[in-house]
Amino acid sequence: AQKVTQAQTEISVVEKEDVTLDCVYETRDTTYYLFWYKQPPSGELVFLIRRNSFDEQNEISGRYSWNFQKSTSSFNFTITASQVVDSAVYFCALSEANFGNEKLTFGTGTRLTIIP
Amino acid sequence: NAGVTQTPKFQVLKTGQSMTLQCAQDMNHEYMSWYRQDPGMGLRLIHYSVGAGITDQGEVPNGYNVSRSTTEDFPLRLLSAAPSQTSVYFCASTHGAGVTVVSGELFFGEGSRLTVL
Numbered sequence: 001a002q003k004v005t006q007a008q009t010e011i012s013v014v015e016k017e018d019v020t021l022d023c024v025y026e027t028r029d030t031t032y033y034l035f036w037y038k039q040p041p042s043g044e045l046v047f048l049i050r051r052n053s054f055d056e057q058n059e060i061s062g063r064y065s066w067n068f069q070k071s072t073s074s075f076n077f078t079i080t081a082s083q084v085v086d087s088a089v090y091f092c093a094l095s096e097a098n099f100g101n102e103k104l105t106f107g108t109g110t111r112l113t114i115i116p
Numbered sequence: 117n118a119g120v121t122q123t124p125k126f127q128v129l130k131t132g133q134s135m136t137l138q139c140a141q142d143m144n145h146e147y148m149s150w151y152r153q154d155p156g157m158g159l160r161l162i163h164y165s166v167g168a169g170i171t172d173q174g175e176v177p178n179g180y181n182v183s184r185s186t187t188e189d190f191p192l193r194l195l196s197a198a199p200s201q202t203s204v205y206f207c208a209s210t211h212g213a214g215v216t217v218v219s220g221e222l223f224f225g226e227g228s229r230l231t232v233l
Contacts (some may be wrong), residue, residue, distance in 0.1 A: 004158075035222070045206065045224040091158060102147060102210055102222050103174060106158035 002027045004094050006107035013082055014115050021077045021110045023092030029053075034068065034075045035093040035104065045091075051075065079112075087114045118142050122207050122225035129197045129232045137192040137228050139207030145223070147210045148190040152176065152203040153227075159206065165190055197232045204229050 003026040013019045025034065036048040049059060051068055059066045063080045079086050089111045093104040123138045141148065149164035151174075161174030165184040179201055181193040190209075194201060207225040 037224075043204070044226050047221040047223075050221065093159075103149070103161055103164060104151075104159070104222065105175075106151075106160070108156055108158045 002029075002032075002094050002096065002105040004092050004105055004107035006090075006092055006110050008110045009108070010111045010113070012113040012115055015084060016081050018078060018080050019082055019112065021079075021090050021092075021112065023075045023077065023107060025073050025075065025092070025094045027094060027096070029096050033095045033102070035091075035095070036066065036075075036077050037091045037093065039089040039091065039109070041088070048077075082114045084114045084116050086112060088112060120207055120209055120223050120225035122205075122228050124228060125226065126229050127231070129194075129230065131198060131232060133197050134193070134195050135197065135230075136194075137205055137207075137230070139190045139192065139225060140188050141190075141207075141209040141223070142188065143209065143223065144187065145209035145211055146187065148184065149174070149208045149222075150180070150182065150190070150192045151206045151208065153206060154203050162192065162205075194230075197230075199232045202230060202232045 005024045008022055032053045034051045038046040038048055049066055056068050065078045067076045089109045091109045092107045095102045095104045120141045146167045150162040151159040152162055153159045160176045162176055162180050163174055163182040165171045168184050168187050171182050171184055184190055205228045208222045210222045
């Protein structure tokens with residue numbers, strides 16, 4: 001069975017600090033996808049990234065970066081120079097590799113609060 | 117583009133009542149699914165569909181029915197609501213197999229908050 005663990009329930013940092021959100025996953029599949037979604041206080045789910053299990057290159061998008069390490073089954077998310085608008089709940093998720101049949105297994109989320 | 121549209125956004129039911137949460141997408145996506153979000157538990161898959169006429173159960177299907185008569189619509193039915201079904205429900209969609217997807221994004225609706233008294 002697939003499982004995603006986000007051990008950090010809540011994190012608070014002062015604005016402009018860097019912060020890393022941890023995600024550890026379990027799966028028996030050799031091919032799978034990993035996701036990060038953001039849920040701001042307004043409640044909608046905002047897609048951030050999807051990574052294929054064959055692609056271990058780190059990804060950077062502006063202030064966001066992702067570190068994928070198959071050896072430790074982790075897909076961590078770092079926000080550099082955090083801003084108040086980054087305050088949200090962040091979910092890591094995993095899906096098996098049946099393309100077009102994305103059944104996501106979500107972690108329990110990390111609530112990030114950026115203190116001005 | 118409207119994307120994924122859910123209605124209603126808020127609903128209060130009494131135990132035993134029935135209702136349908138509507139979900140429609142205008143992106144010609146083959147795959148649609150329903151999740152529920154509960155505090156401290158993330159999102160859990162209820163039912164999903166890989167195309168019109170095809171549905172299957174997810175992780176927490178009990179108490180819910182679905183049907184997929186068209187590509188656009190995927191309603192979620194509660195036949196006899198229970199307090200344990202108080203939750204926020206999200207509908208999602210994405211392209212089916214064989215379609216080249218750049219981002220691989222699973223598109224979510226804005227959510228429907230259901231309270232069962």
